[in-house]
Amino acid sequence: MHSDIDLQLRRILTDVLGLKPGQAETFDAETGLFGHLPELDSMAVAGLLTEMEDRLDILIEDDEIDGELLETYGSLLAFAEAKRAEA
Amino acid sequence: MTPQTWPCPLPGGETAQEYALAFDKERTGRLLIVPALFDEANRMRRLTVETMRRLDAAGIDSMLPDLPGTNESLQPLLGQTIDGWKTAVRSAVSHFGATHVLGVRGGCLLVPDMLPGWLYAPVRGANILRQMMRARILVSREIGREESRSELVSLAETGGITLAGYDLGADLFAGLNALEPTASSDLTAIEQETVGGSGLWMRAEPSESANQADALAATIAIGIRQ
Structure with a gap:
């Protein structure tokens, strides 16, 4: 069972990356994001983070964004869940 | 057409x-x-x-x-x-x-x-600019230069700024930032x-x-x- 944030994050990645329905379902904690998906350039990352802010109702500081955050699906989800817990 | x-x-x-x-x-x-x-x-x-x-x-x-x-x-x-x-x-x-x-x-x-x-x-205009500034901060960070959003805003408001390849003059930036x-x-x-x-x-x-x-x-x- 995925948590609500997990489901929403998969939906956001589907929308931003234009994934086929169900494709994000196959993501696990180890699935590589930044550096593995060529379409995820800096403009796309900026769009992804803005979309996460809007839909998860969180605020992401620019200095919180680093390579590790976007390295895997697991790290991005952990970040989103920690941010939600703060909100 | x-x-x-x-x-x-x-x-x-x-x-x-x-x-x-x-x-x-x-x-x-x-x-x-x-x-x-x-x-x-x-x-x-x-x-x-x-x-x-x-x-x-x-x-x-x-x-x-x-x-x-x-x-x-x-x-x-x-x-x-x-x-x-x-x-x-x-x-x-x-x-x-x-x-x-x-x-x-x-x-x-x-x-x-x-x-x-x-x-x-x-x-909102401010949301468009926020995302463009974030993209610039990410690119700068990749080449080892730290920029903050407040620095970018004051730079933009004084002499204009290039964001995501777009040259925005100070007037356009300020106008857009306030626009609904x-x-x-x-x-x-x-x-x-x-x-x-x-x-x-x-x-x-x-x-x-x-x-x-x-x-x-x-x-x-x-x-x-x-």
């Missing part, structure tokens, strides 16, 4: 011939579309033009003008202002004899309030839920959707025929 030019007033008082894509058969329903801005203009172009094709099939004329400094325009983006763009849009409305207007994303900031029409997925989508009882917002699927402006790679173009065109065609 034909490319046309239209006389566009510039901030300095001169006039430039700007390009517009038009389905113009001198029909009674005539929609002027104010395109999305900056990077989103590229990502929304295909959907916008596909919507125009469907409106044409439904018996409605539509025009998609370039604002000075955008798309095919020969004018530099640097030096354009919000007031200048609003004047350009009003001038296009009158040149093409539009009966209705449609703003797409950032274009909703520039739609005039003098005609009935629609705001598709309107966005046009409010008028004659303008109806079209939210993404109405169109279905996910908004194409957020796609990392430009994409298209026949279903979304169908839904957008249907909403507009029904409104114009009423």
Whole structure:
């Protein structure tokens, strides 16, 4: 069972990356994001983070964004869940 | 569909011939579309033009003008202002004899309030800039330079700034930062839920959707025929 944030994050990645329905379902904690998906350039990352802010109702500081955050699906989800817990 | 030019007033008082894509058969329903801005203009172009094709099939004329400094325009983006763009849009409305207007994303900031029409997925100017500043901060960080948003804002407000490849003058930055989508009882917002699927402006790679173009065109065609 995925948590609500997990489901929403998969939906956001589907929308931003234009994934086929169900494709994000196959993501696990180890699935590589930044550096593995060529379409995820800096403009796309900026769009992804803005979309996460809007839909998860969180605020992401620019200095919180680093390579590790976007390295895997697991790290991005952990970040989103920690941010939600703060909100 | 034909490319046309239209006389566009510039901030300095001169006039430039700007390009517009038009389905113009001198029909009674005539929609002027104010395109999305900056990077989103590229990502929304295909959907916008596909919507125009469907409106044409439904018996409605539509025009998609370039604002000075955008798309095919020969004018530099640097030096354009919000007031200048609003004047350009009003001038296009009158040149093409539009009966209705449609703003797409950032274009909703520039739609005039003098005609009935629609705001598709309107966005605040500050949100457009926030995302562009974030992209710049990320790129700078990759090359080992730390920039903060407050530094970028003060840089932009004093001498202008280049964000995601776009040269924004201090006036355009400040104007955009304060701008909200046009409010008028004659303008109806079209939210993404109405169109279905996910908004194409957020796609990392430009994409298209026949279903979304169908839904957008249907909403507009029904409104114009009423």
